[in-house]
Amino acid sequence: MGNWMNKEKEPPPPMVLVPPLFDFPPLPARTRMLESSYNLLFGKLALKCLFEDYFEEARHFxxxxxxxxxxxxxxxxxxxxxxPFDNKHEEKVVGNAQFRWQSDVDDPHTFMDVFVSNSNHVLQMRSCAYYPRYGFGAFGILPLLLNKRESSEDYGLMGFRYGSANLSFGTTLMPFAYEFPKIAWLVSKMGRLTVGVQYEPLYGSTDGQKYKNPMNWSCAIGYGVGSGSPLSPSFNFGLELAQNSQFIASFYQHVVVQRRVKNPIEEKEIVGITNYIDFGFELKTRVDDTKTSNSIPDSIFQVAASWQANKNFLLKGKVGSLSSTVALAFKSWWNPSFTFSISATRDHTVGTTACGFGISVENLREASYQRADPNFVMLTPTKEHLAEGILWKMGERPMLQSDVNAGNFDGIPRELRPLGKIL
Structure with a gap:
C-alpha cells in the first residue's frame, strides 16, 4: 500500500498543439453538388480558396x-x-442573404436554400437531393424574381449526376430551351490520376451540330496525393486544355509542419505546434490565333502562398503579372468566431497601392483547438523520448506524427476530416 502511494507518477507524454484551419471545410464545398465535378477537381477548389480568400478588393470593404x-x-x-470606401465611380453597395436548410448536419449534399439580393437576382431558390447509397443526385436552380429575363437560363436550370469514389458524370440543362445540354461532364479517377472531359456548347458550328466544334470541349488530367483533411499533406498538379484555345497548368500543395512552442503560458508537456503552409501557382496562356484586346494579356501567371502560424493568425500573399497582394487575417475563436482581415494590393499596370478590409462573424464551422493525443502518437514511444529537449535536436524533425496518415479520422472533429469520398 505504502509503495503504491510513494510510486512516482509517470510524466505526461509530450504533445503537439493542433489548431483548426481558418476555414475548413471551405464554403464552396457545401454547394459542390450544384456544380460540374470537372469545375471542382484537379485542385481547382483549393486554388480558388488560395487565390481569393482574404484578398479583399482594393478600396473596398x-x-x-x-x-x-x-x-x-x-x-x-x-x-x-x-x-467601395467612396462613391466616386457611383458603385453600388451590394447586399445579399442566403437561408439554407440541410437534411443531415454531417452531409451537406442534400439541401435547399433561398437567396435574396439587391442585384439582378432578387430572389432565387436552389435545391439538391443526393442519395449516397445509389450515387445518384438531382438538383435545380430557379430564379423566382429578376429585374429582367434575357436568356433561357434566367428561367431556371436542372441537372442530374452520378458520383462515386472513382467516377462522376452528369449534365445540366435548361427546361425552357431547345438546346441540350448546357453542360455535360465525365470524370474518372484511377489511383492518383484523375482525367476528365467537359462539353459546354458556347460556340456554333457550320452544320449546326455544336458537338463537332472543338471549341465547345475541354479536357484535363491531374495527379493528386493526400486525403483531403487539413491534418494530412496534399499535392495536386493539373494540366487542362480549355475550349481548345487556352492551356492551363496549375499546382497546389498543402504542407503540415511542426515547430517548437515558445510560449510560457502552455504546459511543460506541450513541445510543439502544427502549422499549415499552402503554395500554388497557375499559368493560363492562349494556344490559338485569336487576337485579344490590348487590355487582356495572352498569358497570365500567378503564384500564391499562405502560412497559418497558429489558430489566430494567417498570412497570405500572391504575385501576378497584373497585380500583387499581401493579406493578414486575425481570428478569435469565440462563439461565434470573429475574423478581421486587411489586404494591400499593388497594381503593376498603373503603379498604385490600395488597401481593402474584411470582417466576418461565424458559428457554422465548430472546429476547436485540438491536442496531439490521441490524434498524434509517438513514432518511437520510449522513456528516452519523454525527456525534455530530446524531441528537438538541431536539424531533426519532431518525433511526433499524425496517425491520420493511415486513414484513421475517427478521433478528430468532423470539420477536420476529408470532404468525402464522392468524386
Missing part, C-alpha cells in the same frame, strides 16, 4: 455574417455586404 441557431443546426443564414 466586405462584411459577412454566418450564423445558425443553437436549437436547430439544420438551418443557417449567411448575409454579406460589399462596396
Amino acid at each position: 466586405s462584411t459577412r455574417i454566418m450564423l445558425k441557431p443553437l436549437d436547430d443546426p439544420h438551418v443557417d443564414l449567411i448575409a454579406t455586404v460589399t462596396g
